[in-house]
Amino acid sequence: MAITVCGPACTLETKNSGRACGDPQQSYAGAVLETYEVNGYDDSDLIAAVWDGERVTAREYASTRGWTYHNGASVDATPQVQAAALAWYRRRLLPHVFEIEQTRAAAPRVGRHVRSLTRRGKNVGITGEVRWIGPDRYARGCGERVGIAIPGEDTLRFLPAHSVAVLDPEPVDEQALRDYAATARPASWRCALDFA
Structure with missing residues (x-):
């Protein structure tokens, strides 16, 4: 299903009638990796982690701040998209892990x-x-x-x-970190957004 939002041609009459959206617009078909909700103090935002061809990014598709009842998203990433996102994640993870380990060692x-x-x-x-x-x-x-x-x-x-x-920091095992990054899988695609 990808991300579906109610377009500008959907009138207030259609929105308030309970009928289906009059102007559904889809984006990121086959590229939605995960959906989640960010709860605020008064409102919530519904977010999709998507592969945009270069990196994993977050896209808001609905919110309780306004009328978004027709909007929705579902995870539909193809195996090729998942493989590309995972390869990107692993490339971005390696320098991040090096930095953390060097800081810990020092x-x-x-x-x-x-x-x-x-x-x-x-x-x-x-x-x-x-x-x-x-x-x-x-x-x-x-x-x-x-x-x-x-x-x-x-x-x-x-x-x-x-x-x-x-003066005597622990040595960092770079090969072990490379091996870890080469096989790592994100527990959630939300953590991959930190590398974007």
């Missing part, structure tokens, strides 16, 4: 050696081992703080986690 953790990135104060340029990680109650938002053990000192020095650089 994050401060207990036992890692770090260097302070601060430019002034008593913690300029210090290096040491992370012994504690906890919530940063002094910052706006929800950051973390690290406690660093400095050789020759009995107490920990505390810094915001974003103010330290890890």
Whole structure:
């Protein structure tokens, strides 16, 4: 069925009579991958994830904000469209997974050696081992703080986690990430919209 919306030639008389739409217009035939609803505070929007020939995109086909009773969509993606969308998803997933893993590998953790990135104060340029990680109650938002053990000192020095650089990050297994991305399937096509 693809996406069907009520066209401009459908009059108010037809809309209010309960009869079928007088001007149905179809789009994305054979390209609808998934349909879902986005619930707002007062209204809901009905969205279809579609393959537009280049990427997976979202198209709103109905809403409770106005009259859209004749509008509808159904999943009807052909195997060729599904294969093209999956290939696009996997190509877009690989750099995203690399970035996440590199960020995770460079994050401060207990036992890692770090260097302070601060430019002034008593913690300029210090290096040491992370012994504690906890919530940063002094910052706006929800950051973390690290406690660093400095050789020759009995107490920990505390810094915001974003103010330290890890000196010994974990290596990232690029081949394992490539293998993962080559076989990955989206749990929902909604997550593929993040890569568009």
